[in-house]
Amino acid sequence: MSPVAHGTVDPQGGPGSVEPPILRLAGVSKHFGGVRALHEVDLELRTGEVVALVGDNGAGKSTLVKIIAGVERPDGGEIHVDEQEVKLDTPRAATGVGIHTVYQDLSLCDNLDAVKNLFLGQERTTGWWRGRAVRRGAMEEQAKAVLDSMSVRLRSFTTPVGGLSGGQRQGIAICRALVSDPRIVMLDEPTAALGITQRAEVLDLILRLKEQRRSVLVISHDLKDVQHVADRVVVLRLGTKVAEFSRGRYTSSELVAAITGAHEGVA
Amino acid sequence: MSVSATSRTPLAGRITAAFEDRLRNVPVLIVLGAIWLFFDTRSDAYLSSQNLTNLVLQIVTTAILALGIVFVLLVGEIDLSSAILSGVCATVVANYAVTSGWNLYAALAVGVLLGMVAMLVQALIIVFGVPSLIVTLGGMVVFQGLLLVVLPPEFTVNVGGTDYAKIASEHLPTSLSFVLAVLILIAYAGSRWRDIIGSRSDRTWALVSIGVIGVAVLGGVTVLTRGNGLPFPVLILGVMLIVASYATTSTRYGVHLYAVGGDRDAAQRAGIPVYRMVLYSFLILGACAAIAGVVDASRQLAVSNSSGGGPLMLNAIAAAVVGGTSLFGGRGSVWSALLGALVIGSINNGVQLLGYSPEVQFFATGGVLVVAVAMDVVITRGSLWPRRA
Numbered sequence: 124m125s126p127v128a129h130g131t132v133d134p135q136g137g138p139g140s141v142e143p144p145i146l147r148l149a150g151v152s153k154h155f156g157g158v159r160a161l162h163e164v165d166l167e168l169r170t171g172e173v174v175a176l177v178g179d180n181g182a183g184k185s186t187l188v189k190i191i192a193g194v195e196r197p198d199g200g201e202i203h204v205d206e207q208e209v210k211l212d213t214p215r216a217a218t219g220v221g222i223h224t225v226y227q228d229l230s231l232c233d234n235l236d237a238v239k240n241l242f243l244g245q246e247r248t249t250g251w252w253r254g255r256a257v258r259r260g261a262m263e264e265q266a267k268a269v270l271d272s273m274s275v276r277l278r279s280f281t282t283p284v285g286g287l288s289g290g291q292r293q294g295i296a297i298c299r300a301l302v303s304d305p306r307i308v309m310l311d312e313p314t315a316a317l318g319i320t321q322r323a324e325v326l327d328l329i330l331r332l333k334e335q336r337r338s339v340l341v342i343s344h345d346l347k348d349v350q351h352v353a354d355r356v357v358v359l360r361l362g363t364k365v366a367e368f369s370r371g372r373y374t375s376s377e378l379v380a381a382i383t384g385a386h387e388g389v390a
Numbered sequence: 391m392s393v394s395a396t397s398r399t400p401l402a403g404r405i406t407a408a409f410e411d412r413l414r415n416v417p418v419l420i421v422l423g424a425i426w427l428f429f430d431t432r433s434d435a436y437l438s439s440q441n442l443t444n445l446v447l448q449i450v451t452t453a454i455l456a457l458g459i460v461f462v463l464l465v466g467e468i469d470l471s472s473a474i475l476s477g478v479c480a481t482v483v484a485n486y487a488v489t490s491g492w493n494l495y496a497a498l499a500v501g502v503l504l505g506m507v508a509m510l511v512q513a514l515i516i517v518f519g520v521p522s523l524i525v526t527l528g529g530m531v532v533f534q535g536l537l538l539v540v541l542p543p544e545f546t547v548n549v550g551g552t553d554y555a556k557i558a559s560e561h562l563p564t565s566l567s568f569v570l571a572v573l574i575l576i577a578y579a580g581s582r583w584r585d586i587i588g589s590r591s592d593r594t595w596a597l598v599s600i601g602v603i604g605v606a607v608l609g610g611v612t613v614l615t616r617g618n619g620l621p622f623p624v625l626i627l628g629v630m631l632i633v634a635s636y637a638t639t640s641t642r643y644g645v646h647l648y649a650v651g652g653d654r655d656a657a658q659r660a661g662i663p664v665y666r667m668v669l670y671s672f673l674i675l676g677a678c679a680a681i682a683g684v685v686d687a688s689r690q691l692a693v694s695n696s697s698g699g700g701p702l703m704l705n706a707i708a709a710a711v712v713g714g715t716s717l718f719g720g721r722g723s724v725w726s727a728l729l730g731a732l733v734i735g736s737i738n739n740g741v742q743l744l745g746y747s748p749e750v751q752f753f754a755t756g757g758v759l760v761v762a763v764a765m766d767v768v769i770t771r772g773s774l775w776p777r778r779a
Contacts, residue, residue, distance in 0.1 A: 194659060215661035230659045234652035234720040239645050244660030246642045255642040260584050 143206055145170050145338050146191070146222070146307055151200030153186050153362075160186040161362045163200070168307065171336040173329060175343060175353035179382055182359040184342045188311050191340070192224040193217035218245065223305035227312040229296040233285030237277055238266045240284050241299050269298045273328065290321050297328060308332055310341045314348055326352055346378055360384055414714050414722070417765055418729045421712075421758065425733065429740035436743060439616040446614060447558075449709075449735035450623040451476075451686040452702065456709035456727035457627075457634060458678025461671040463710055464638075464651045466719025467522040470703060471512065471529035472675055476683030477698025478533050479505045481540045483684055484547040484693045487554050494553045502680040508533070509676030510669065517665045530703070541695060550691040558688035561619035571611045574632065575604050581640065623685050627728070630681070634724040647671070651720030708755065709734055712762040721769075733758060 144167040153161040161183045168174050178184050189195040191202070193211035201208050204220045211217045217224070231240050238259070239246075247262050248255040263280055270277065275294030277287070284292055293313075300308050310329070314322045329352045332339050343349050349356055356373070358366040358381040366381035379385070429436040455472055462469045479501040487497035512529045516522045541547070549555050562570070578600065579586070585596035614620055638644040649657040650667045658664050686702075687693045711717060712733050713726025734755055741751040768774055 192659070213661060214659055218661055224659070226659060228655075230653070230656040232649045232652035232656050232720070234648060235645070239649075243645070243649055243657070244662050246645060248642050254637060254640075256640050257642055257645060 142169055144168055144203075145205060146340075147203040147206075148187075148191070149201045149203070151187070151190060151197045151202070153183075153190060153195065153197050159362050161190070161197070164359070164362075164364050166357060166364070168338045168340055170306070170338055171333055172354050173333050173339045173341065173352050175341050175349040175356045176359065177343060177346065177349055177356060177378070177382060178359035181361070182382075183362040184359055185311070186362075187359070188224065188309055188340075188342060191217065191222060191309060193222075215244070218303060218305070221303075221306035222309065223300040223303060223307070224309040225296050225300050225311065225313060227315060229292055231284050231292055231296060234283050236279075236281050237270075237284055237287075237295055238262050238280050240295055241266050241269070241302050243299070245303055265302065266298075269301050270294070273298050273301075274324075290317075293317065293321065293325070297325070305337065307338045307340065310339065312342055312344065314343065314345055322348070346375060349378075350375070358382055414769075415725060415729060418713055418726070418733060418762070421762075422729065422733050422736065425736045425740070429736070429744070432740075432744055436740060439613045441739070441743065442613050443617060443621065445732075445735055445739045446624055447621055447689065448739060449731040450627050451682045451689070452705050452709055452735065453627055453727050453731035454630060454678055454682035454685065455702065455706040456713070456731050457630060457724060458675035458682075459706050459710045460713075460715050460722060460724055460727050461634075461647070461674045461678075462522075463715045463717060464647055464719060464722060465668050465671045466651045466654070467516060467668065467671070468707075468717070469522065469526045469672070469675055470707075471526040471533055472509070472679040473703035473706060474530055474533040474537060474698045475505055475508055475676070476679040476686065476702070477693065477696075478508070478537050478540060478683070479680035480683030480687035480697055481537060481547065481693045483680075484549055484554060484687060485540065485542075488547055488549050488552050489542070498684065501684060502677050505676035505678075505680030505683075506673045507676070509672040509679070513669045513672035516672070517668055537695060537697070541693070546692055546694040548692050549687060554684075555688055555691055556622075558621075558623050558685060560622040561617070562622065562625055563619045564615040567611050567615050567620040568608075571607050575600075575607060578603060623689070626681065626685060630678070631724060631728060638724055643670075648720050653720075705731075705734055705755075708759045711766070712758055714762075714766070716766050717763065718766075721766075730762075 146166075146168040148164060148166040150163045150165065151161055152159075152163055164183070164187060166174075166176075166187075176184050176187065186195060190197050191211065193214045193216050196212060202211055203209065204222075209216070209220055211220070211222075214224075232243065235243070242257075242262050247258040247265075249258060266280065273294060275291065275298060277291060277295075284295060287295070297310075297313070300310075313325050313329075317325060326348060329339055329341060339352075341349075341352065354370050356368045356378065357364060358368075358378070360382065365384070368378065368381075426437060435441055455476060458472060459469060482504055483497045483501035486492040486500055487494045508529075512522075512525050515525045538545075582596040582600060586593060586600075611620065614624055638647060646657065646662045646667055647670075649660065649662055650664050654664055657667075683698055687697060690697075709730030710722070710727055711730065713722070713728070713730030715722025715726045715730075737754045737758065738751055741748070741754070
């Protein structure tokens with residue numbers, strides 16, 4: 124996967140040198156009819172950094188995820204990847220610049236098997252002269268490697284995933300993000316529907332992604348999870364970014380206050 | 391592969407899952423066997439090679455149209471207009487090839503193109519957001535009008551004695567048919583080679599399926615070539631099925647086709663051009679409709695204002711569904727077009743052969759259709775009984 128092994132020299136370089144952000148959003152806005160879903164949101168994500176995006180229902184988290192994933196187009200603002208402005212008009216464009224998203228509903232096709240789901244939209248194929256036949260063998264080998272690395276066990280590669288357990292489905296959805304070796308992984312509410320053991324596994328996985336020097340943007344309701352994994356926490360409220368905290372420099376009550384807008388009541 | 395002992399599912403669930411997956415074609419084969427057994431006990435002539443050849447020729451039109459319907463059903467849409475469109479296309483081809491004396495292939499190309507354009511227009515409206523049931527219902531009525539427009543004033547074009555009629559009456563020589571069949575089997579075995587040499591449980595499955603398909607293909611060719619050789623319509627259907635089978639099971643297009651039918655949102659998020667896949671399905675249906683219409687007209691030796699009418703549309707949809715293609719999208723195979731058309735055709739053929747009154751044919755066909763969809767419902771929800779509300 125990542126050529127940078129864990130435990131090598133800190134790539135941050137000398138003190139004071141700030142690495143440029145791998146993903147930078149500047150003034151991103153989105154309206155749905157008369158409703159303002161996002162207003163002038165700025166966001167930065169650096170290599171190997173875990174940033175949590177928190178906020179109450181309707182704060183605009185899902186909209187922001189969809190914009191970065193290329194599902195929705197922003198009305199205004201810019202998205203930069205590696206200091207270059209990009210247009211993420213389609214999910215394929217987002218995948219093309221190395222952004223991969225794991226949705227809350229997992230977005231698996233229940234009628235397809237595990238291998239087809241893992242490679243959906245990025246199948247390994249032969250040339251056009253064979254009608255872009257899928258290279259099943261190559262895909263199975265890579266699928267096995269990825270699933271093994273995440274300790275996801277399946278009885279059969281050919282069973283439609285609709286017949287698998289919730290944990291297995293979650294595992295496939297997360298492994299799917301790794302098939303394309305992305306630099307940025309977005310996780311939308313990855314722990315929402317999970318039991319205690321599986322939740323710990325997913326948090327482990329997030330830290331493993333960080334070890335692989337990938338950048339992770341995780342959307343979550345669970346503030347305990349957020350405090351556990353996130354290097355920075357970005358708070359959205361009513362479509363606007365209202366606060367940003369770095370690890371260890373905030374308390375739970377400050378976070379809750381920012382999410383609910385409680386501190387504004389004082390003024 | 392790692393085997394997990396903890397993830398055992400109940401027996402009923404495993405059986406429905408198996409039918410959903412590899413054994414999808416088994417229920418319809420059992421039904422087909424039962425129908426053949428029933429009529430065989432009533433009449434010795436039923437399973438004669440002559441009647442079986444006749445039966446296959448009777449179902450070719452339905453099967454080709456059903457093949458197109460399968461592609462549309464797989465993306466979760468429906469079509470009601472393709473049968474009458476097949477009549478329009480057949481008439482246009484007859485106008486050019488017979489009345490105007492064009493080269494037959496040029497006329498055929500125009501017919502197929504017309505079918506695809508007509509379906510493209512409908513598909514664009516469907517992608518725009520109008521339900522396909524309504525669009526194609528309207529399309530069916532419009533095409534009925536169009537058929538009257540393209541027909542000459544006497545409402546019929548005779549194609550007997552022309553090249554047009556040869557499409558249905560020509561035969562592929564018996565020896566050549568067997569060579570072709572063997573080549574197809576070798577190609578199929580080659581495509582499963584990875585499964586055969588593998589050490590996994592897929593090996594048994596691959597060998598069994600190669601054996602079953604080998605018996606079916608060689609047996610079919612043996613029966614159908616008893617006359618002068620392999621009838622051309624059968625060859626056309628066979629080639630179309632093989633190409634369609636390859637495209638849907640072995641290519642990226644096929645994976646995307648099933649993904650769109652399984653979960654459109656998930657497919658969209660994975661970067662699959664969902665609307666383009668829907669357009670492709672309707673274009674394929676348009677081409678299938680044109681070919682079905684031409685083959686039918688060639689067999690009937692004429693086109694008229696009843697071309698593509700009668701029970702053809704409902705039989706084609708019923709064939710696809712009886713064969714195991716789900717109305718809800720994403721489940722089924724192109725072979726369901728052939729198997730379903732065989733079931734419906736076998737009932738019709740048997741009823742006519744034995745001289746039963748025609749209502750028996752309607753009762754039996756309708757009953758089989760409802761039973762087939764009921765089985766589909768059971769397989770889709772994964773349990774025999776409805777969930778408690």
